[in-house]
Amino acid sequence: MLTELEPGIYYWRGGVNFGLLVGADRQLVLIDAGLDASAPRKALRPFLEQGYRLAAVVATHCHADHIGGAAELHRRFGCPVFAPAPEHLVLEHPELGGALLYGAYPPPTLQGKFLQPQAPCPVAGVLRPGPFAVAGLTLELVPVPGHSPGQVAVAVGEVLFAGDSLFLPEVLEKHAFLFMVRPQAYLESLERIAARREPYLVPGHGPHLVRRPGHDPLPEVLAANRAHVRGIQDRIRAALARGPMSEEEVLLALARQAGKAYDSDPSYYLDRAAVSAHLSDLAARGEVEPAYPEGRRCWRLADSSRGHGG
Numbered sequence: 001m002l003t004e005l006e007p008g009i010y011y012w013r014g015g016v017n018f019g020l021l022v023g024a025d026r027q028l029v030l031i032d033a034g035l036d037a038s039a040p041r042k043a044l045r046p047f048l049e050q051g052y053r054l055a056a057v058v059a060t061h062c063h064a065d066h067i068g069g070a071a072e073l074h075r076r077f078g079c080p081v082f083a084p085a086p087e088h089l090v091l092e093h094p095e096l097g098g099a100l101l102y103g104a105y106p107p108p109t110l111q112g113k114f115l116q117p118q119a120p121c122p123v124a125g126v127l128r129p130g131p132f133a134v135a136g137l138t139l140e141l142v143p144v145p146g147h148s149p150g151q152v153a154v155a156v157g158e159v160l161f162a163g164d165s166l167f168l169p170e171v172l173e174k175h176a177f178l179f180m181v182r183p184q185a186y187l188e189s190l191e192r193i194a195a196r197r198e199p200y201l202v203p204g205h206g207p208h209l210v211r212r213p214g215h216d217p218l219p220e221v222l223a224a225n226r227a228h229v230r231g232i233q234d235r236i237r238a239a240l241a242r243g244p245m246s247e248e249e250v251l252l253a254l255a256r257q258a259g260k261a262y263d264s265d266p267s268y269y270l271d272r273a274a275v276s277a278h279l280s281d282l283a284a285r286g287e288v289e290p291a292y293p294e295g296r297r298c299w300r301l302a303d304s305s306r307g308h309g310g
């Protein structure tokens, strides 16, 4: 379903949202490209019939559900595809998507279309935060790393396409662990979103937010995201207070608390990567450290965090 937020600025509300911008001379720009090209094709059809053409795809980040359709759109329309560094490499080398989760070349179970694009796509240019001119439009790219290494939000007119820099409370409730690679960066990106003033915010998943003076839903959404990150880190500290645990033991302890049991590689490895990211954050802050009891790789609370100097 296509929603027009202001003249020439649309978004497609689906399993994953994407933006559609009308530029100069009947040029169109897509912000993200969907899990595959079927939804973008539907969104584009009425415009193409009126002589518009797809001039570019701009990716907020390179998770498969946001850029899976890029290769086909590029093939069909010859449009350049732009993506932020360093994750643009996943567009050109899809196997990196699974490898980032697995830590090595991914097994077949981690090469599905939800985890990595199914065909490589050439990247015409790497996006950096700041102004980006395309199709007669000037987009402002706002750095929002954390969920992915180099994600950007796209501000244009009165709309902020936030990608997966934040998740709506109804999405948070369904996920024991939000996927993220750097929780501290995720929290800092939330503050960058908090400082924005666009009246419309389009998240990567779920309905858009309308921010009006006296009725602004954004602060509550941001608070729920902060609480999610802090809640996980609190639960990790509490688990490790009982003694050293392997990364998998930490994951399973937290999953059990959330009533979750794993039965497939994608959900196991996505959550495991998120928990690993939180542990890296805690290690960077000196709160946890590696330990090898009986040769087993574990995490334990650092001396200062255990609070008894021994």
Ligand SMILES: [Zn+2]
Binding pocket: 061, 063, 066, 147, 148, 164
């Ligand atoms: Zn994502």
